[in-house]
Amino acid sequence: MTQIRFQTFALTAEGLACRRGGRAIFDGVGFRLANGEVIALTGRNGAGKSSLIAMLSGRLRPEAGSIRLEGLDDMPLAEAAHLVGHRDGLKTALTAAENLRFAEELLGAPGLSPSEALATVGLPHAGPLPVGYLSAGQRRRVALARLLVASRPIWLLDEPMAALDTGSQAMLSQLMQGHLAAGGAILAATHGPLGLDGARDLRIGP
Numbered sequence: 001m002t003q004i005r006f007q008t009f010a011l012t013a014e015g016l017a018c019r020r021g022g023r024a025i026f027d028g029v030g031f032r033l034a035n036g037e038v039i040a041l042t043g044r045n046g047a048g049k050s051s052l053i054a055m056l057s058g059r060l061r062p063e064a065g066s067i068r069l070e071g072l073d074d075m076p077l078a079e080a081a082h083l084v085g086h087r088d089g090l091k092t093a094l095t096a097a098e099n100l101r102f103a104e105e106l107l108g109a110p111g112l113s114p115s116e117a118l119a120t121v122g123l124p125h126a127g128p129l130p131v132g133y134l135s136a137g138q139r140r141r142v143a144l145a146r147l148l149v150a151s152r153p154i155w156l157l158d159e160p161m162a163a164l165d166t167g168s169q170a171m172l173s174q175l176m177q178g179h180l181a182a183g184g185a186i187l188a189a190t191h192g193p194l195g196l197d198g199a200r201d202l203r204i205g206p
């Protein structure tokens with residue numbers, strides 16, 4: 001049985017509005033996300049899914065509305081959330097293990113070691129390889145392995161299944177299930193199924 005790792009928390013967004021390049025992208029977006037919950041963020045291309053994730057990770061200011069994290073001893077959302085964006089954010093000249101060591105030091109809250117995390121995502125031999133040598137799906141899996149080297153309660157994932165083959169998609173569903181069972185929460189922008197029971201749909205845009 002999975003052990004609960006995370007304290008009680010609730011992330012609440014109300015009346016969020018987004019404007020980019022002078023254009024209104026969405027407004028009136030709200031949700032509540034607490035321990036063990038998952039939200040599948042859906043909407044057409046350009047609806048603003050990545051923009052909403054950027055707001056939640058503190059990289060983009062909402063035009064209106066509020067984002068509030070309660071619990072977790074008043075930890076700021078930027079420290080509680082783990083972002084895997086749709087660009088993988090890896091340093092291509094560094095090896096897979098070096099990328100994960102970098103993430104471990106940057107993000108704190110140690111989880112698995114880089115080699116354990118790589119084995120978990122099915123890349124046990126990729127540690128010494130420069131990330132630039134890896135395929136798109138393998139790079140994606142290294143990016144997802146960052147979720148495991150630093151233990152943070154809220155996962156913000158932008159198109160996490162992109163570039164993954166069927167087996168890797170199943171592996172990711174299992175990782176997400178484990179995170180939820182440990183008391184974590186997930187908000188994932190997606191165009192397809194996440195393979196998780198009980199995911200709530202949050203659709204933005206027309």
Ligand SMILES: Nc1ncnc2c1ncn2[C@@H]1O[C@H](COP(=O)(O)OP(=O)(O)OP(=O)(O)O)[C@@H](O)[C@H]1O
Nearest residue numbers: 020021025043044045046047048049050051052189
């Ligand atoms: N830095 C920026 N400056 C101006 N406009 C931007 C910027 N980034 C995104 N946009 C615009 O904001 C809108 C929302 O983009 P966003 O990437 O959030 O959509 P999305 O729902 O994630 O799309 P997709 O499904 O294609 O990934 C788009 O019209 C996009 O062109």
